Amino acid sequence: MKTSLLRFVxxxxxxxxxxxxxxxxxxxxxxxxxxxxxxFVAFAEADRATPPVKGGILVLGSSIFRQWTNxxxxxxxxxxxxxxxxxxxxxxxxxxxxxxxxxxxxKVILYYCGSNDLKMAQADAPEVIFGRFRAFSERVRATxxxxxxxxxxxxxxxxxxxxxxxxxxxxxxxxxxCAATPHHTYIDINPAxxxxxxxxxxxxYKDDKLHFHPSSYDEFTRIIKPVLNRVWAEAxxxxxxxxxxx
Numbered sequence: 155m156k157t158s159l160l161r162f163v164x165x166x167x168x169x170x171x172x173x174x175x176x177x178x179x180x181x182x183x184x185x186x187x188x189x190x191x192x193x194f195v196a197f198a199e200a201d202r203a204t205p206p207v208k209g210g211i212l213v214l215g216s217s218i219f220r221q222w223t224n225x226x227x228x229x230x231x232x233x234x235x236x237x238x239x240x241x242x243x244x245x246x247x248x249x250x251x252x253x254x255x256x257x258x259x260x261k262v263i264l265y266y267c268g269s270n271d272l273k274m275a276q277a278d279a280p281e282v283i284f285g286r287f288r289a290f291s292e293r294v295r296a297t298x299x300x301x302x303x304x305x306x307x308x309x310x311x312x313x314x315x316x317x318x319x320x321x322x323x324x325x326x327x328x329x330x331x332c333a334a335t336p337h338h339t340y341i342d343i344n345p346a347x348x349x350x351x352x353x354x355x356x357x358x359y360k361d362d363k364l365h366f367h368p369s370s371y372d373e374f375t376r377i378i379k380p381v382l383n384r385v386w387a388e389a390x391x392x393x394x395x396x397x398x399x400x
Contacts, residue, residue, distance in 0.1 A: 186246060193220075193239040194253060201257075206235050208259040211386060215266035216242045218309065221365055228375045232386055234264075243271045244286035251293055259298060261389040264382065265290075266306045268324055269364075272317050280323035287328060291335065300392055302385050304339045305332055306378065309347060312354040313363035341381055346373040 210233035213219050217240035226234045237254050239246075244267050247254070255263070271283040287305070294301050307325045310318045325342070332338035349355055356363070358370040 183249070186249075189241055190239050190246065190250070194250075197237055197254075206258060207233065209261050210235055210258065211262045211264060211382065212255065212258050212260035213238055213264045214247060214254065215306075216240060216270050217365060218269065219264075219266045221368075222371050222374065223368070224371070228371065229379055229382060232379075232382060235260075238266070241270060242267060244268055244283055244290065245271075247290050248286060248293065251290070255294070256297065260301055262302045262304065262382070262385055263294065264304050264306065264378070266308075268308045269311070269321075272308070272320050272324070273314055277317065277320065280320050280327060283324050284327040284331070288331060291331070291338065295337075300337070300389070302337045302339065302389050303332075304341060304378075304381065304385055306374075307340070307342045307344055310344050310354070311364045312356060312359060339381060339385055341378055343374060343377055346377055 211229070213222070213225055213234060213236040215238040217238070219225070219236065219238035220240045222236065222238075225236050235258060237258070239250075239254075242250075247265075247267050265287075268283050268287065271278050271286075272280075291303060294303060305328050307328075308321050310321055314321075329340045329342075332340040347355055347358060354363075358366055358373065360367060
């Protein structure tokens, strides 16, 4: 009798665990959407006020890019639209793909995301984070096969020195992937963020030692803009398959 009862309890626990896990996942998704919804409301309002032209350069990612408020001016005359949303992780870029990528049908995506995946108390392994970036890439290639992706390296920020090894591993995985995948480019921003001795340039960072002073984006521009110019020229020169088939 005791053995039968134990088996019943074990079976009941096994049956309810997936339900509890799904509920927890749903709750987490709801919390994350509540965090980002104001950004997407603002995006929609901006799009209504000034409808963006499709086929431009879309800036995506977390707060490092969201706080780059003058990126369009610094990248001019390139057609840049910033739709980064603060606090986002690589999974959020996937979850919001239909809202934040497809409406703009970009020819080029400038992507920065992954730092927040690494700062969590229970940070995901670099391989897991990379897997979500790869899934994002595959989604782009499936829906927008001519679109280029430029990945900007996750930063070795002073606030998380103990995670630099994981940051480097994540970046290395993406670097290898970009090298082997058509229409993908990797940009390492970290050399611009350190001094001659390899120490973080604290003058670039705000007090949280994670985010950047507005003037620090001049360093981003110096490294990124020449690459973006080249990739944009390549994208513009590409004849869409639909036209080539006519």
